[in-house]
Amino acid sequence: MKSMKYFLLVLLTLMGAHYVEARPVTLVTLGNSLTAGDGDDGIGGGYPTRLVSKLQTANPGSVLLQFGISGDTTTDLINKQLTPAVAALNAAPSANRKIALVWIGSNDFFGFYNYTITEAWCSGMGLEACENSEFGASADNASTILAALQATGAALYIALLDDQSKRPVITEPALRAATFPNISDEYAARMATHLSAYNSRVQAHADTYGAQTVDFFNTTIFEAPATLSDDGNHPSGAGYDAITDIWHNAVTGSSPSSSSIVPNSH
Template identity: 30%
Template structure:
């Protein structure tokens, strides 16, 4: 509960580890259902898939999963960020905004919450990789919506994500552009037509991996004193 330390998922055994114990390279994941992996038949969301790749750079790397299905920026600010501040971390993954868009929350609230999250993450003292919102207007479920309006709103929110990333020197991954490049690829969505499938999360991790790998490799080089 509120006083408990966060738990971390071991990439080797898939168990919950006590983050108060000595640790290796630790990744914090903040966000929504895409962090949790809703829709995937197996393998989890993009953080779990990135973690398996990170094991090649940092053996024993582990994941502290703070993301929650259905979360908005307000939920990250109120529930996830306080736990993040209590956890050791070497890298933070932040993917949020999909539910803010879907619930049509005010743009001003989204921008304010995101800025407060970014300010709070300074206390974690770890590099942050933030991804913007994919073009969900291309999702099968969006066929019954006004796609042009939905897409315009996503782009507006993404403007705030990109500006926040620039202000706080976060690494930014353009999932909006990546999703457009993948449009028409079969099998990327699960049966609900909204959440990614296992293949969709693989594609998501593919888009994020170059940025994550660069940060992780830099940390590994610093730890060994190499360049």
């Protein structure tokens, strides 16, 4: 048994990976409805419950502490989720590997183009200036979030947002009229442009704090009917299955079906 373990460790080293033996994971998730599991018509609980279940297979004793709240923006996360999340990570057993996952920002965009843009103070600034100010602040909130989480010693992962202008809730007129009636075609196009800039800025903050980014921009989960709920906005159970695989691959650094150990923090 010892020789086999030694062989596996040598093999992983030769492959350029830096791994530790499997140990329990304290998994902390922060975000909005996509983390809270809205639209999940499967097992319920969205991706966090599925992810911790996968981790428990290879890492017995792993636990989930889920702080995501439907409707939250980046500022809401700082004000409502960050302090208890940091406390939970600091209270984690010393034998556990600590992982923090952050997926936030979509409500900043939907809220801006459906509500904020109609407010006098924003109109007074001019559209482009207001966009740059608000979305710059949203992206820079990632720095505040990551700095606080980094101080706990957790491995950090933060999502890059999908192109929300491609979700059916925007592309299908009836859904858009019912959900975001103030988002015009022009605003949808501007949303796409600013989402790309937002992701670039979040990537820069992630690099600063040693966080790994998890790419949802280059997926079709939020465009395909097979992975979306009827609202055209939130994932279905099948969508959360796919999302879980993406997060799992990120935190294990290997294919979701083959991982038996969790990589060491970077």
